Amino acid sequence: MNKYFAICPRGLEELLLEELRAIGAEELRSTHGGVHFSGDWSVCYRANLESRLATRILLHIVTGPYAKEDDIYRLAVRQLWPNHFAVSRTMRVVTTAIKCPLKSLDFVTLRVKDAVCDRFREDLGERPNIETRNPDVSVHVFLTENTCTLYLDTSGQPLWQRGFRKASVDAPLKENLAAGILKLSGWQPGMPLIDPMCGSGTFLLEAVQMALDRAPGLDRGFAFELLKKFEALEWARIRAAAEARVKPAERMDIRGWDNDDRAVRATRRNLQEAGFGNIVTVDQGDILEIAPLNETGILVTNPPYGERIGEADDLAAFYPQLGTALKRHWAGWNCFFFTADLRLPKLVGLKPSRKTPLFNGPLECRLFEIRMVSGSNRKV
Template sequence: MPCFCGMVPSLAGRFKPVMLPYEMYEYQRNNRFFAQIQNDMGKLGMEELSGQGAEDISPAYGGIYFSSDQAVLYRTNYTSRYITRILAPLISFKCHSTRYLYNKAKEINWTDIFAADNSFAIFSTVSNSRIKHSLYATLRLKDAIVDWFNEHFKKRPDIERIDPDVWINLHIENNRAVISLDTSLGSLHRRGYRARTVKAPMQETLAAAIISLAAWDGSKPIYDPMCGSGTLLSEALMFYCRIPSGFLRQRFGFEFLPDFEYDLWNSIKRDADQEIRGVTKGLISGSDISSEVVEAARTNINKLPNGEKIGLRVMDYKKIQQLEDTIIVCNPPSGVRLERDKDLSKLYGELGDFLKQRCKGSTAYIYFGDRELIPKIGLKPSWKRPLKNGGLDGRLAKFEIY
């Protein structure tokens, strides 16, 4: 194994000397990473990356390429509200067959990344290439890694599909393969506060995007009258109190990068945690008709710092007498995943009446899991934005109520 001291180009033309007791991987040569993000959140993700100090930010299908040093990489993983995961490319190569994939993968010195007693998993995507099946590509990459460990150590790492120590990502597009380390260690939407789930919860990254698009700055109260498990309220709390999105996550994949800097990571985490601030009672609150989901929301929100400051109650929103001068966020049942046979037209019509009659001076941001439901509310939206929730082609609509 070669051992050399390299000069690694860093940001803004600066160079920092780094001891490299291993081969240089692709991300080390060019400081380039790929942030996976839902396409409709790309702009938010780019602004977030730029705010963290990333450079050469360029959008692509399903994500954003960017250049950064390790500090920006760690901080973005720890605080990003919209990015799904960040990949650090190890090697990339022209690839027309799974045999070649197997051989190239065996050129990696895998102990630079993890040990035989770590577990690992592989996520693959294949498009427009001679290799057609991502499952088979995954299996061949898995074989290469396992065989490499067996040949060098007579010991192999275990596969763990749910909660591995290390996620390896394989992307093959136009016959070019990229093998990357997932520096996030699984999707960043898993903040760690969802101890209890309910039917049709909203994805955390989507809820964060809604809070951002609502441009809520804490000068008015925010209220979710159909709060379910409290995802929108949790993301409002995290945003307002500056709680890093990864506050409850125990581990990150970047800890397995060969040039991981433990002290740097600790200082980034400490600095971000010091930014956390309090919130006054009543600024963030919500309710739901189901006592079971309100209980779930309470369990989830209480896992976060200041969670006890969020007001929660069991209530049919139609019984709320007034919700004036408030930012209202909510995600009513869409019927796509639940309550199919209920009369959704009636439900949305009544919600529209409620907004018109009892929410004067408020602005409502309603997330429709099914865009066909937007006209049923009987109010003219100021704007509509496409935003997916999992596989659902939903829309966020803004309504100003006078």
């Protein structure tokens, strides 16, 4: 049994834990920014292929105490790196830390790189080449106040890169965060779903994949395929089973709008590239004017919060109009707004029934749930 750590956007840890449990992971334990778990290689393959929420799956190599950089070097040089990957593979070292007392993380990175290369030189007489941009293998170093943990990355490119979004607009939402927001909204395939400010269509793309039961990693490769212990037949079996499970594509009650014609074109292109062009309806439209075709459903959107359509004053004028539009057109709908602008509920003039803290990278955000009750809010 191997030990792993799955990284995810902060706020999605418990959802990720349940997702990993469903694919056979064991000894699950959530912490800030991810989930520790254990399993054989097939669990690792499935976690990379199937997880909608993880950013990266790391294979645990060793954990040990340290007081200075030399301790970290000694811990790293003792590991049998040539058993994990071939000397012909390019590599890099990535270091992150919480409450680390050492002065330079760059120096730690350098020392671990030296340790890995020294181990190869000692065992094989040659060392791997360093490639910082797009390496075959990444060694991850995680430091706390007094412990160092070394991991091997099994994912390669971040897992939110599904492999088919070609066009984007400013401030795109990462796919795994969008998938987590959809799960938090309670949306289920078959329910009407609308994103009235769809940007490049990330919510729509994630919803379609969920509805088709399509594994998010089917269109991409993974770093575990380059490791020495890669089990090609087992991976082929897991991948074939995931492909066989995908439902036939048919038109769904999923719609997107955006006021910006560039965003509409980007969304349509992304859906087309993914093979979902005839499934979802996307049109140009202003959230202050559009109205749903259904009496109930889920509205989920990532409205601008200063970066896309203007600064705080513009938004302060926009939010009350949004509140009026919601009351006029969206009675009976459950509306979710993901934003870093914590003024939104107050300026919209509607009390959220739930506020979920989430992080978009380092940016603290909220997912506000506003239930638009039929009847009392129907007229303004």
